[in-house]
Structures are given as structure tokens and as C-alpha cells.
Amino acid sequence: MKKKVYKAHILYTKERNRFEVLENGYVAVDADGRVSEVASDLKSLDCGDWEVTDFVDCLLIPAMNDLHVHAPQYRNQGIAMDLELLPWLQNYTFPEEMKYADLAYAERMYRRFVHDLWRFGTMRACVFATIHTDSTRLLMRIFQEAGMGALVGKVAMDRNCPEGLSEPVGEMVLGYEDLIAEFNNPDALVRPIITPRFVPSCTPETLRACGELAAKYQLPVQSHLSENKDEVALVRTLENTWYGDAYNRYGLFGQTPTVMAHCVFTEGEELELMRRNRVVVAHCPTSNLNVASGMAPVRKFLDNGLRVGLGSDISGGHDLSIFRMMVYAIQVSKMYYQQNHDRSFLTLSEAFWMATKSAGSFFGRVGSFEPGYEFDALIIDDSDLNHDNYSLLERLERYIYLGDDRQIKHRFCRGKEIFGQ
Ligand code: GUN
Ligand code: FE
Numbered sequence: 001m002k003k004k005v006y007k008a009h010i011l012y013t014k015e016r017n018r019f020e021v022l023e024n025g026y027v028a029v030d031a032d033g034r035v036s037e038v039a040s041d042l043k044s045l046d047c048g049d050w051e052v053t054d055f056v057d058c059l060l061i062p063a064m065n066d067l068h069v070h071a072p073q074y075r076n077q078g079i080a081m082d083l084e085l086l087p088w089l090q091n092y093t094f095p096e097e098m099k100y101a102d103l104a105y106a107e108r109m110y111r112r113f114v115h116d117l118w119r120f121g122t123m124r125a126c127v128f129a130t131i132h133t134d135s136t137r138l139l140m141r142i143f144q145e146a147g148m149g150a151l152v153g154k155v156a157m158d159r160n161c162p163e164g165l166s167e168p169v170g171e172m173v174l175g176y177e178d179l180i181a182e183f184n185n186p187d188a189l190v191r192p193i194i195t196p197r198f199v200p201s202c203t204p205e206t207l208r209a210c211g212e213l214a215a216k217y218q219l220p221v222q223s224h225l226s227e228n229k230d231e232v233a234l235v236r237t238l239e240n241t242w243y244g245d246a247y248n249r250y251g252l253f254g255q256t257p258t259v260m261a262h263c264v265f266t267e268g269e270e271l272e273l274m275r276r277n278r279v280v281v282a283h284c285p286t287s288n289l290n291v292a293s294g295m296a297p298v299r300k301f302l303d304n305g306l307r308v309g310l311g312s313d314i315s316g317g318h319d320l321s322i323f324r325m326m327v328y329a330i331q332v333s334k335m336y337y338q339q340n341h342d343r344s345f346l347t348l349s350e351a352f353w354m355a356t357k358s359a360g361s362f363f364g365r366v367g368s369f370e371p372g373y374e375f376d377a378l379i380i381d382d383s384d385l386n387h388d389n390y391s392l393l394e395r396l397e398r399y400i401y402l403g404d405d406r407q408i409k410h411r412f413c414r415g416k417e418i419f420g421q
Helices: 071-076 085-101 103-119 133-146 169-183 204-217 229-239 243-248 268-277 285-290 298-303 322-340 348-363 392-402
Strands: 004-015 018-029 035-039 051-062 064-070 122-128 149-153 190-192 221-225 258-262 280-283 307-310 377-380 408-413
Touching: 004 348, 004 377, 004 392, 018 051, 018 348, 018 392, 051 348, 051 392, 051 408, 064 071, 064 258, 064 280, 064 307, 064 322, 064 348, 071 085, 071 103, 071 122, 085 103, 085 229, 103 122, 103 133, 122 348, 122 408, 133 149, 133 169, 133 190, 149 348, 169 190, 169 204, 221 243, 229 243, 243 258, 243 268, 280 298, 280 348, 285 322, 298 307, 298 322, 307 322, 307 348, 322 348, 322 392, 348 392
Parallel strands: 004 051, 064 122, 122 149, 149 190, 221 258, 258 280, 280 307
Antiparallel strands: 004 018, 018 035, 051 377, 377 408
16 A cells, blocks of 8 residues: 545544544555554655645544444344343344345345445444354455454354254354454454353353353454343343353453443443453443433443443444434433433543544554554545534534435545445
């Protein structure tokens, strides 16, 4: 790749409480796809005769990261909103995921899914697939072809589910080893992630095997945690301990980099262990609304030093756009604030930081334009939303609240422009 310089209005968050804003700024990107420098004028950039591209009057921001999404639930997006988590899984989700034994069906749906992530400017995602090794491999290859970053999990599950979605632990391990042999290059954009579905779906043997795989291959881990009251009670009955401890016992709670979705009911020792083990929260506000789980105490997480990013959680969530997820996160935090009166609600810069730099940290140096960060970026032409002399920050806020894929003109992942397939 050649060295490049891009000119535009640059906005990003180094820190969660404030935006960096460069009007008509420049970002220099090295041949390896990393930011070498950001500057407000070209003369101060040490970039010799690098090629300069001017995105006249556009916004240049970090690309979006989705920390929790289920690719095989794409057909169920926007339907089946009338049940809470446990019956919702049994009635709607598991029957759909069983279809992914069929590779032709998987290919059709997975191509659509990856294309739509691309459309909404999400260049990195933590993705759940299904138990099926072949369709999981296919999904990983589709991400590779697209040039986008993804941690993709073959789902481990062997209890409280239909027979067609239950995989004996030995086969599960062999399936993982097959995927690891093909994909486990630590620098690759697409990698496996160890994915026990959640404690109620996994026998102790499967949880133990997942922990051993994570340790042996030094792979990250993703799962669900404390999403719904009935689920939390079920885990207590099944494992005779609190939810986070049930993962921790098996080496699935920060022993390797770990992201846990939801955490609506996380508090006390669970919260403290997450902080100590640097377990990342994937906050999924739309899912928590649709499946009627509740409101995650995100302000408390941030104030306690937890790492937090945003997730769409299709199809518990109905919206794939991480921009929209920022809006929902802020709105849900305002409802939470009204009910609890003890902590202030989320700001725009906090929501933006969660979606970019904070979530991006799960993928490496991703989500900011500081030197050394991988250049994952979006070029937003908001001229159709920008008729009245708004400041650059107001333009970004209006894009987040009002915009969609139509304003995204270019998408970059690790320095390369990514074109939809
Ligand atoms: N917990 C276990 N599986 C799932 C799932 O597919 N979606 C959500 N929202 N929660 C889960
Ligand atoms: Fe989920």
C-alpha cells in the first residue's frame, strides 16, 4: 500500500469526555495502514510527496465497531418482539439458527449480513455464528473477502436446546481446531473467538473445554452475562454460584481478552471481577428494550473503570447501525437516570468513544486517529443534513441522530478502502 494523506474535517475521541476536532485537517496513513500523524496543516506533516486526497467539506471519523451481534439471526431482525429472553430463544431464535446446517441458506444470509454491516460503516465486529463449523468457516471467508475485521465464534452449546443445536463437547473441540488451523494468525483481520453461548446452554464439560481452548490457543472469549432476571436465577440453580463466577471458574472471564454482552444485572462482586480482569461490557440497548430485559447501569460501569463498547445484538436488537446504537444508549441512560436519580446520563462524546476507541480496543489499536492506530475510518458527506451553518460538532451530532448509510461515501479498514460486495 502507498502512503496516503486524507484531508477533511476530522473528529474523534482520544478521551471519553471530549472530541478532538480538526477543521480541514490532515491524517497521514503509513504503508501498513496505520495512522502516522494528524495535523491541522499540511506543512507540519512530515510526509514528503505522499498522495493527498481532499474530501472537500466531508467529516472524517473512526469507523464503527459492533461488540456483539448474531449473524444467523439476521432473518429475524425486526420480528418476534413479544417474549422475554428464555422463551424467545426457544421459540424464535433456536429454530432459525438450526437452518445454518444448510450451507446454501447460510451463504445467502451471511452475504447479506456482511454487506449490511459494511453499509452502516461497521468495519469490525464480534460475531456469533452457530454450532455449525462449515457455515462458520463460510462466514469467516466472507469477512475475509470483504476486507473487514471480525472475531467470529462458532457457538458452543449442549444443553437446554433442541437436539439439532446441541453439539457434543468432543465434536465442538474438533470443529474449533479445524477453524483455528485455518484462521489463527494473530495479525489477521478475521480470527476465531471462543463462544460458549451462555451458561444455561453449556454443560460444565463444554464450559471447561471452551476455557481450555482459549488458554491453549490464546484466543479471546465472548458470551452473554446477566441479561435477564429469569436467566440469572437459572444460572444460580444450575451452577450454584453467581453468573460471572460460573465463567471465571472455567477460565472464561478475562483470562484471555473477554467481552460479555448485556450485564444488565451486574453489580457487586461481578462488577468488581470484571474490572479486575478487564472484561469488556458489550452494551446492547435496543436488545435490552426489545427483549424487555431492563436497563444496564452504563454510567456505573464507566465510573468504576470498566471497559464498555456498544453492540447491535441482532436479532434481540433490531438495528444494525452503531450510530443509532449511540442514540439508544444515550436515551436509555436518560430513562435510567430518571428512575435512579443518582448518576448523570451519557453524553455524546461518551457514546461516540464507546463505539470507537473503547470498543475498538478489543480488536487492537483501533477506533482513534492517534499515531499507531489502524486507519479504520468513514467519510461522511452530510451536505443533505447541513443547511444552516452548524458547527462541526453539531454536524456530527446531527449525522448520528438523523443520518444513515446514504451519507457514508467511503469506508476504510486498516488503511484500505473497502467496497461493498
Ligand atoms: N443469550 C443466549 N443466547 C442469546 C441470544 O441469541 N440473544 C440474546 N439477546 N441473548 C442470548
Ligand atoms: Fe446476544
